[in-house]
Amino acid sequence: MVQIEVDHVTKRIHKNTVLQDVTAVMHEGRIYGLQGVNGSGKTMLMRMIIGLIRPSEGRVSINGRVLGKDIEFPESIGFLLENPAFLGRYSGFDNLNMLAGIRRLAAPEQIRESIRAVGLDPMDRKKYRKYSLGMKQRLGIAAAIMEAPDIVILDEPTNALDEAGIGLVKGILTEQKQRGALVIVSCHDIGILKELSDEIFRLDAGRVVEHLCLDSAQ
């Protein structure tokens, strides 16, 4: 059972309020879409849930445990934020294998499986620095899902992807949801977001201005 509770979270950076009184409850087996114009706070909210930044007011808890108090980071999470830090001189598989080595939660076959899932070849020895933008994006998604985490957070996963890549991402998100993960995704294409999401939070200037329930299962 996975539950994320964002409880009246406000975040101020210098004199800028980047999140304002945001409240949201999220559950496993569902896809939550974050919608909003550039600078509306989508990435900040994701960073807050990942535990990379702390609220100025309010709190975020994962399964009842407060981030920054009871735990530093969610126990089981995979994410893609802009510009994943892969090493240019290694192949896609080698990069993921090194990352997996930190926690030892993904076996080599699982890594190969997630590389295949994003439409890349796990046996391709091409160095990451020679990857196209779309290939880099695909590898970032593979890294986020390879450990089959309870929570999957993808910031603009369809960026730089062609039609086939977008199709793959849609399939991957649905698969993650079906295996019971709690998925949070942002996307500037409202059509894609509506198609995928069970619920959408629309942000504007750091506030949730709309909460849509689209639950296709109901």
Ligand SMILES: Nc1ncnc2c1ncn2[C@@H]1O[C@H](COP(=O)(O)OP(=O)(O)OP(=O)(O)O)[C@@H](O)[C@H]1O
């Ligand atoms: N490192 C930072 N320091 C201070 N302010 C920041 C920082 N990063 C982002 N911001 C500000 O926080 C606000 C929210 O930005 P955020 O990146 O969450 O927007 P977003 O909705 O993800 O936008 P986009 O669609 O462009 O990705 C913006 O006003 C932005 O200028």
